[in-house]
Amino acid sequence: MKEDKIKLMEVCGTHTMAIARAGIKKLLPSEIELISGPGCPVCVTSQADIDRAIEISRIDNVIITTFGDMMRVPGTKTSFEDMKRDGADIRVVYSPLDALTISEDNPQKRVVFMGVGFETTSPTVAATIIEARKRGLRNFFVLSNFKVLFPALEALAGSSKLKVDGFICPGHVSVVTGTIPYAKIASHYKKPCVITGFDEIDIVKGIKRLVEQIKSHRCTTEIEYRRAVTEDGNIEARRVLDSVFDVKDSHWRGLGMIKESGLKLKNKYRQFDAEKEFKVKLPKAILPKGCICGEVLQGIKGPRDCKLFGKVCTPRKPVGPCMVSSEGTCAAYYRYGE
């Protein structure tokens, strides 16, 4: 009977949370198994990249700005939250543009935006960097920990350990990217892809379309989130992104180094590059003992396979990033009792 199981991966952390909240796993026929993927940007940020941001926050007259999800992620020695309690100037922003206002208000300080995110977020930061140049800001810097989703998706599609039958693809990444980057996943790796939205009905419809493809031996990319996603995506956003960033090889927690899966500032914008501005010595990255976030992010193991889950590691006192982020798989399982 086991061969008949259909294994689908929801790539996006926002989907993971929506699925858990709506209790969709419990409603699905038993032969359909949903596994969570690497689509939580906070969770896949490498320990070294978190450590670098924390070390920069120790420097005098530096203000760190970042999204709220980053605050409690444990680095090797400490977290942003702990650093802030000890006096570091670390501020949560809603938009990267808010970091520009902070830069203008604090001309005597250097303001760093610690950026994480996929293709949904990276164009907003590219536009912010262009705006910083327009305003002539010389005290604004970006720590670019942005990830490009598709090389990671390819790694998962080709994984012999994972053996996933299809992908529930992220709606808002696809608003920007459109369907073209999925073509290789569907045609070369023979994995059906359906882009869905975030309402319960969107997700269930997306699962139905994936199962239809699998049963009829088709492997194509379909859009179940037509109200927001088009085949072409947001061409303007990608043009802005490409004008500011180049791809680089990048380390993903759990998945390791993936070719061309990260973003770095182009040479003409290097004055905004925090990594060039701040040379810091990093501690030897040590991952929390017993934490299996790496395997959870690959979909090989689930939170319940972790000895720390719910005992030592809880949202109040998280050990690994998948419990910290509001859309981490472990946080979703804990909160909704999956």
Place this chain on the structure above:
Amino acid sequence: MCLAVPAKVKSIEKNMAVVDFGGVYKRISLGILSDVKQNDYVLVHAGFAIGKVKQKEAEDTLKVLKELKDVLKDERR
């Protein structure tokens, strides 16, 4: 992290717009989506419009969601 919320465009000034999230107004950037008109629906992420939402399809979905809720309500009876 990839949360994006639909909002209605109320007014536009240069590359900024004021949008309405069901009663809450916010100023957002049109820096990566400039072809936007008053009364368009846009998805807002991190203070930027990232894409347009088709009004008819958005309304259709809202209708289906309502029907689904009605079905569930009937079942509970």
